[in-house]
Amino acid sequence: MARLMGNHPGLKRLAYVGVAVVLLVLPFIVDAVLGRTWVRIVDVALLYVMLALGLNIVVGFAGLLDLGYIAFFAVGAYSYALLASPQFDIHASFLVLLPLGAFLAAVFGVLLGAPTLRLRGDYLAIVTLGFGEIIRIFLNNLNRPVNITNGPLGITLIDPISLGEVSLSKTYALGPLSLSPVHSYYYVFLLCALVSIVISVRLEDSRIGRAWIAIREDEQAAKAMGINTRNVKLLAFAMGATFGGVAGGLFASFQGFISPESFTLLESIMVLCMVVLGGMGNVGGVVLGAALLTALPEALRYVGPLQQTWFGHVFVDPSDLRMLMFGLALVLMMLFRPAGLWPSKIRKRELATAAE
Numbered sequence: 001m002a003r004l005m006g007n008h009p010g011l012k013r014l015a016y017v018g019v020a021v022v023l024l025v026l027p028f029i030v031d032a033v034l035g036r037t038w039v040r041i042v043d044v045a046l047l048y049v050m051l052a053l054g055l056n057i058v059v060g061f062a063g064l065l066d067l068g069y070i071a072f073f074a075v076g077a078y079s080y081a082l083l084a085s086p087q088f089d090i091h092a093s094f095l096v097l098l099p100l101g102a103f104l105a106a107v108f109g110v111l112l113g114a115p116t117l118r119l120r121g122d123y124l125a126i127v128t129l130g131f132g133e134i135i136r137i138f139l140n141n142l143n144r145p146v147n148i149t150n151g152p153l154g155i156t157l158i159d160p161i162s163l164g165e166v167s168l169s170k171t172y173a174l175g176p177l178s179l180s181p182v183h184s185y186y187y188v189f190l191l192c193a194l195v196s197i198v199i200s201v202r203l204e205d206s207r208i209g210r211a212w213i214a215i216r217e218d219e220q221a222a223k224a225m226g227i228n229t230r231n232v233k234l235l236a237f238a239m240g241a242t243f244g245g246v247a248g249g250l251f252a253s254f255q256g257f258i259s260p261e262s263f264t265l266l267e268s269i270m271v272l273c274m275v276v277l278g279g280m281g282n283v284g285g286v287v288l289g290a291a292l293l294t295a296l297p298e299a300l301r302y303v304g305p306l307q308q309t310w311f312g313h314v315f316v317d318p319s320d321l322r323m324l325m326f327g328l329a330l331v332l333m334m335l336f337r338p339a340g341l342w343p344s345k346i347r348k349r350e351l352a353t354a355a356e
Contacts, residue, residue, distance in 0.1 A: 023190060026042070026186075027039045027042065027182070027183045027186045027187075028177060028183070030042055031183070036180065036182060038298075039180075039182045039183065039186065040182045041294065041295065041298050042186060043182055043185050043186050043189055043254065044294055045290060045291050045294035045295065046186070046189035046190055046192075046193045047189060047247050047250060047251055047254075048270075048271065048274060048290040048293070048294050049193045049196070049197075049286075049287050049290040049291070050189075050192060050193055050196045050243055050244075050246065050247040050250075051069070051070075051073060051243065051244055051247050051271045051274075051290075052271055052274040052275050052278070052286045052287070052289060052290040053196045053197065053200045053243055053283065053286055053287070054069070054072070054196075054239075054240040054241070054242070054243025054244045054247070055069045055240060055243075055244075055271050055272060055274075055275050056200065056240075056275050056280065056281070056283070056286045057200070057203065057212070057236055057239050057240040057243070058236050058237060058240040059272065059275055059280060060275055060280040060281035060282070060286065060344075061203070061204065061209060061212040061213060061216065061236065061281060062212040062215055062216055062232075062233060062236035063212075063215065063216025063217075064120075064124060064233065064236060064237070065120075065121065065122075065124050065125045065128070066124075066125075066128045066237075066240070066268075066272075067125045067126075067128045067129040067132065067265070067268050067269070067272065068112070068128040068129050068130070068131040068132025068133070068135075068268055069128070069132070069240070069244060069268050069271055069272070070132055070244075070263045070264070070265075070267040070268040070271065071108065071112075071131055071132040071134075071135035071136070071263065071268075072105040072108060072109060072240075072241040072244030072245055072248070073244045073245075073247055073248040073251070073263060073267070074135055074136065074139060074248060074260075074262075074263035075101065075104050075105045075108050075135070075241075075244075075245055075248060076101035076102065076104070076105050076244060076245030076246060076247065076248025076249045076251075076252075077101075077248035077249065077251050077252040077258050077262070077263070078139060078149060078155075078248075078252075078258065079097065079100055079101035079104050079105075079245070079248070079249065080094075080097045080098070080101055080158070080248065080249035080252040080253060081155040081158045081252045081258050082148070082149070082155065083097055083100075084097055084158055084159040084252075084253070085155050085156070085157055085158045085159065086157050087150060087155050091159055093163075094159075094161045094162070094163075094249070094253060095163075097249055098246055098249045098250070101245040101246060101248055101249040102242045102245040102246045102249075103242075103245070104245060105241040105242055105244055105245025105246075105248070106238040106239070106241050106242045106245065107238075108135075108241060109237040109238040109239075109240065109241025109242070110234055110237060110238050112128065112131050112237055112241075113233060113234045113236075113237030113238070114234065115127075116128070117229075117230055117233055117234075120219075129265065129268075132263075132265060132268055133265065135263070136260050136263050136264065137260075139260045139263070140152050140260040149260075151260075152259060152260060152261070153259065154257055154258055154259025154260070154261075155252075155257065155258055155259075156256070156257045157256065157257075158252050158253060158255070158256045158257065158258070159253065160181070160253050160254075160256065161185075161188060161250075161253045168181055168184040168185055168188065168253075169181050169256075172184075185250075185254050188250070189250060189254075192246065192247075192250060196243055197283060197287065200283045200286075201283050203239070204281075204283065208232065208235065211227050211232045212232060212236055213281075213346065214227060215227065215229055215232060215233065270293065273289070273293060273330060274286065274289040274290040274292075274293045275289060276289070276330075276333075276340060277289040277292065277293060277329075277330065277333055277340060277341060278290065278292075278340050278341055278342060279339060279340030279341060279342040279343035279344060280339075280340060280343070280344070281343070281344035281346065282340070282342055282343055282344035284342055285340050285341060285342030285343060285344070288341055288342050289340070289341065292341075293326075296325070296326070296329075297322045297326060300318060300321055300322045300325060301318050301322070302318075303316070303318050303321055304317070304318040
């Protein structure tokens with residue numbers, strides 16, 4: 001299929017136009033078929049796409065196992081919430097807050113990366129896990145003696161994204177269509193996700209991307225070839241954290257409320273699973289993994305009503321079944337497709353060579 005499109009540029013352009021049209025009308029189709037709740041799930045999936053792409057830079061490209069990635073998401077979210085809510089009675093524009101959240105997340109990424117440059121594998125995972133938990137506990141307790149984050153109660157009444165008189169929290173009429181807040185946020189999240197995809201693809205093919213891959217394959221050999229491994233690894237942490245910071249700011253404006261409980265270790269593991277399940281190092285695979293692992297747990301919520309309808313009794317609680325199926329899917333993936341659903345060519349070749 002790819003070879004056919006390569007030989008016919010017209011077909012390639014037509015495919016791009018078709019995908020663009022589908023993405024533009026997707027929220028209205030989902031709303032009509034599945035309901036507005038699923039439009040919100042699609043919005044969340046786009047946020048997870050951004051998070052997974054950011055983590056893919058660290059884990060997939062540079063080969064640095066990060067179990068505290070959700071901390072950068074928290075930094076971006078709280079940066080936005082503190083300066084766009086009644087907490088400090090400051091209501092800055094999102095045009096200032098989103099870049100600020102990205103910058104602060106990148107700074108925290110460098111602060112995490114600097115002490116861990118000599119660590120790899122399990123040791124790096126333990127340190128990053130601790131970093132993520134430190135940020136969450138810090139936010140949870142920063143309500144005394146001076147109340148900054150409001151502690152476990154979280155921050156409420158966060159300003160939505162708005163520009164002049166246009167606010168994404170309002171519903172607008174577009175002829176026969178109704179553009180609700182979840183529809184409006186979908187287009188903002190879609191734009192940010194597409195920009196993230198373009199940046200990731202360009203990074204992968206750049207000199208920096210090749211340096212990350214060289215470090216992932218053999219750090220000593222990369223250093224011998226003249227690559228400044230210290231700076232390149234710090235850049236990976238900073239760049240990945242930037243994606244998380246932007247996603248955090250968007251999340252805060254979308255939810256209107258955040259608390260430390262939104263940034264637990266489970267969330268970090270979930271984003272890591274998206275990268276591993278989709279295919280580490282492959283941008284398309286990461287997007288696929290994020291979409292699947294966002295939609296699948298929500299789809300399994302319907303198992304409870306189905307059991308009630310068919311058997312008159314709920315034998316397995318849907319929440320327990322969701323985690324069971326989630327774990328089973330990951331085990332099966334590791335057994336039968338260890339490179340992921342859509343692995344990168346390099347990763348696929350590595351596993352094939354190791355098997356031989």
